Amino acid sequence: xxxxxxxxxxxxxxxxxxxxxxxxxxxxxxxxxxxxxxxxxxxxxxxxxxxxxxxxxxxxxxxxxxxxxxxxxxxxxxxxxxxxxxxxxxxxxxxxxxxxxxxxxxxxxxxxxxxxxxxxxxxxxxxxxxxxxxxxxxxxxxxxxxxxxxxxxxxxxxxxxxxxxxxxxx
Numbered sequence: 001x002x003x004x005x006x007x008x009x010x011x012x013x014x015x016x017x018x019x020x021x022x023x024x025x026x027x028x029x030x031x032x033x034x035x036x037x038x039x040x041x042x043x044x045x046x047x048x049x050x051x052x053x054x055x056x057x058x059x060x061x062x063x064x065x066x067x068x069x070x071x072x073x074x075x076x077x078x079x080x081x082x083x084x085x086x087x088x089x090x091x092x093x094x095x096x097x098x099x100x101x102x103x104x105x106x107x108x109x110x111x112x113x114x115x116x117x118x119x120x121x122x123x124x125x126x127x128x129x130x131x132x133x134x135x136x137x138x139x140x141x142x143x144x145x146x147x148x149x150x151x152x153x154x155x156x157x158x159x160x161x162x163x164x165x166x167x168x169x170x
Contacts, residue, residue: 042064043063045063064106069109086120086122086142118156120159125160
C-alpha cells in the first residue's frame with residue numbers, strides 16, 4: 001500500500017546515527033532538507049502518498065516549531081484530518097498545553113482552518129514507562145482544551161506512541 005520498507009528505515013537510521021541523531025530515523029522519512037536533518041526539526045511541509053483498498057491517502061508533515069508556523073498553516077489548510085502530536089514527558093506536555101503553548105495553537109489553528117477530524121498521538125510514552133496514569137492525565141487535560149476549541153473529545157482517538165522506538169506507529 002506504499003508503506004516504508006525495512007531497508008529504507010535502516011538506511012535512515014545509519015545516516016541519522018552518523019550525524020548523532022540516531023533517534024530521528026522515522027522523521028527522516030519526510031524530513032528531506034539538510035537543515036531539517038541537521039537541526040532535528042521539520043521546517044517545510046512534505047507530502048507522502050499511499051493507497052489502501054478504500055482510500056487514497058496523502059500524509060502532510062507540517063512543522064511544529066513556532067518559527068515555522070506559516071508552513072504549518074499551509075500544510076494544515078490542505079488537510080481533512082490532523083494528527084496532533086503531544087509529548088508525554090514531564091514538563092514537555094505542560095509547556096505545550098500552557099496558555100502560549102504550541103499544542104494549543106496547533107489545535108486551534110487546525111479547527112479554524114476547517115480540519116474537523118482530529119487524532120491525538122501522545123508521543124514519548126516510553127519515557128514515562130508507558131504510565132497509564134500519565135496517559136489518562138494527558139487525555140483529560142487535552143480533552144478539556146480541544147472541547148473549548150470546537151472538537152468533540154468523544155470523537156477523537158488518543159493513541160500512545162513512542163517515536164523513538166516506533167511503537168504504535170507502523
